Amino acid sequence: MSVHHIPESRIRTRHVVVMGVSGCGKSTVAKGVAEAMNLPFAEADRFHPEENVAKMAAGIPLNDDDRYPWLRDLSAWMATQAAQGQSTTMACSALKREYRDILRAGPPELCFIHLNGPMEVIAERMAARTDHFMPVSLLASQFEALQPLEPDEVGVVLDLRKTPEELIDEAATWLRDR
Template identity: 60%
Template sequence: MGTRHVVVMGVSGSGKTTVATGIAAATGFAFAEADEFHPAANVAKMAAGQPLTDEDRWPWLAELARWMTERAEAGESTVMACSALRRSYRDVLRSGPPSVDFVLVDGSAEVIRERMAAREGHYMPVSLLDSQIATLEPLQADESGVVLDVALTPGELVRQAVAWLGGPPTA
């Protein structure tokens, strides 16, 4: 069987990293936090409350696709936490590995805003949530993906995502 590549996506504060690390633990897929691939200039811009432009994002997205491609070539499946808010961004991510599945964690802005306000040590300010929600383009019919409700517990989100992916790999 070939490799699998999963991007857990959504706005900041939706629980992408929690769900992606849970999927990695359940499946043994290599995990990556897309935020860690941002150049320092992008991080500084977001920390200052300035949304990134597409020009800021293209090289970052290409690097994420390259990371998945390198893992695929090594025979390793991956799961990544990445906002992937627009279809064009997801198209770049899909340009690397043989295929990419998306898990969109979506739902109430109020739930997400509460979670963001409770986080410590994250550079993304709550003030950028509305711009992220406005930017989010839902998965389209030709994109392999599932939408999960942000109001669910992290454990239930992981369980539903792993079930949608077909369960943990068997030996």
């Protein structure tokens, strides 16, 4: 019996980004999806350089010059994982189409799960959390920057007012059906 190894470039991987404004539940849902789909999880915020974190903690919105290197790093990380035959799940704001285009440039297959809902609901959640650098004061700037998924982007929009368990189930079902 002969064993054939699949070249790394032909290994099929799947990369999922759970996206939305700060406080929408990206990390919780992405971790749950990663567990449900048996995929590793990465928190995009952990890839931010210290300067970006300091700006946000001070209530200063990031500009595109701050974001582009960070997004390229995320894309490169997913591409590296894909080259090793490893799929990924990531929580990342991915607010603008151009940001998602940068992310898509890395891995061979990338889809988005957009957690969307009213700003008031998210502001209440953000005000209640104590373990995050993003202040509620930056939420309006995130909504201003948010560009919904376009028809040619692979993704699904879920209502963040549902429970995390419901969102995880819906996202995992959508991914399995793809």
